[in-house]
Amino acid sequence: MTATFAATDVPKLARGVRLRHDDARGQWVLLAPERVLNPDPVAVEILKRVDGARSIDVIVDELASAFTVDRDRVATDVDAFLAGLAEKGMVELRPAVIGDAAS
Amino acid sequence: MNVITDLVDKAKELVSEATLSPRPAPPIPYGMLAELTHRCPLQCPYCSNPVELDRRNVELDTETWLRVFSEAAKLGVLQVHLSGGEPTARRDLEQMIRHCVEVGLYTNLITAGVGVTPERLQSISDAGIDHVQLSFQGATAEVTDKVSNFRGAHERKLAVAREVRRLGLPLTVNSVVHRANIHQIPAFIELALELDAKRIEIAHSQYYGWALRNRGALMPTRDQVFWALDVVEEARVRLKGRLTIDAVVPDYYAKYPKPCMNGWGRQSLNVTPSGRVLPCHAAETIPNLDFWNVRDHSLSDVWLNAPSFNAFRGTDWMPELCQSCERKEVDWGGCRCQAMAIAGDAAATDPACHKSPLHAHLLALAEADAATGEAEYDYRRYSVPDRNN
Ligand code: SF4
């Protein structure tokens, strides 16, 4: 399977999408316009790292070492996961900025 | 084994809706509609505000609203809908938004757009609003201006929509449909695409309060309603991934009632400008329900203990017809306000249900109204103009 995104791309939650812990129900929720989504624990681990600063590469590295699983496998899964959210307009990706080039 | 094997499957699960399975009592509300004011420059004949509008001098002050938002967050509310009337008529709106953000609430602005300058939108955006819903009374200037009784409303709304998108905020187009604009549904959808909205709400007028008064001029024919359902279904499939279409279907011509509020006192609550807490925005059309006010009670006290919330919570209150029906936790017996309006009994089966003995009566009412040809509206306004407006 070919990846949708470059490993150096930096994902970020779109404006109007927020991840937060829902203390009253003891779970994480992803909030979007008129939607409340229940990400499972693995999705939460990815989403917590989607902060507009970490690149996909960095996210994959972190997950692979945190869960001690095969890195290629993680890369494929993270890519598919982000592609699903990007299609819904919930995640935006921008190419890595080299140095501090004007944006 | 490995934890990450089925990440992709999990991802699919993630993007499916939250499962709102029945929870052990007491339920925890997800959403709160905050009607900050009843003041509004427009006069839509189906407005969901009550016929007796709250005046400015009885509106809750800033401090009380901030307390209510804090209490809502603690109670488990996740999303707050800042509505009205026209919420931007409150000059402390930005302060409220900032507070909501602070306590973790997702904020949704429901505005008619008229009178909202680019500077004001910028400041609302800076305060941290998450999402903007903008109403369109028609898909063209002619219809919007006529239905809202405000010349130039449509143009102003278009400008606001563009500004919302320029600021990078997600936009939903809200349209309430009835006899004078139901044929514009395809045009509403085009408008939403053109304005770069990611979502459109197409809600059929709900006949309480103002809309009940104007039912003769609003009620669409059965043919129009079924045509509209087809148009929406077709567009949904065609625009998947580009535009989310959420439709509130009319139930006059249906077999089953709508699952009103997904159950009374189960997922959401509504606070009026003067602080009364309602299980739904039309609940005050039911006489003798004891609505508590946030001036006297904390929000969680109201949610858990107010007689109005417990009156129709769960299924115990239901008549035998619903008690013995397999859909009792699907549609929750339908709408209490409609039962009140048509059957004269808020605890009756919603006459929209084909099993209700009053179903034929409801249908006859709708068909008679649809055939009136009435085109004049009794516009929504204060009975005596609000001097402070
Ligand atoms: S429905 Fe119309 S009149 Fe009522 S609050 Fe909305 S814009 Fe104002």
Ligand code: SF4
């Ligand atoms: S009988 Fe009551 S529960 Fe059954 S479908 Fe009709 S309204 Fe719903």
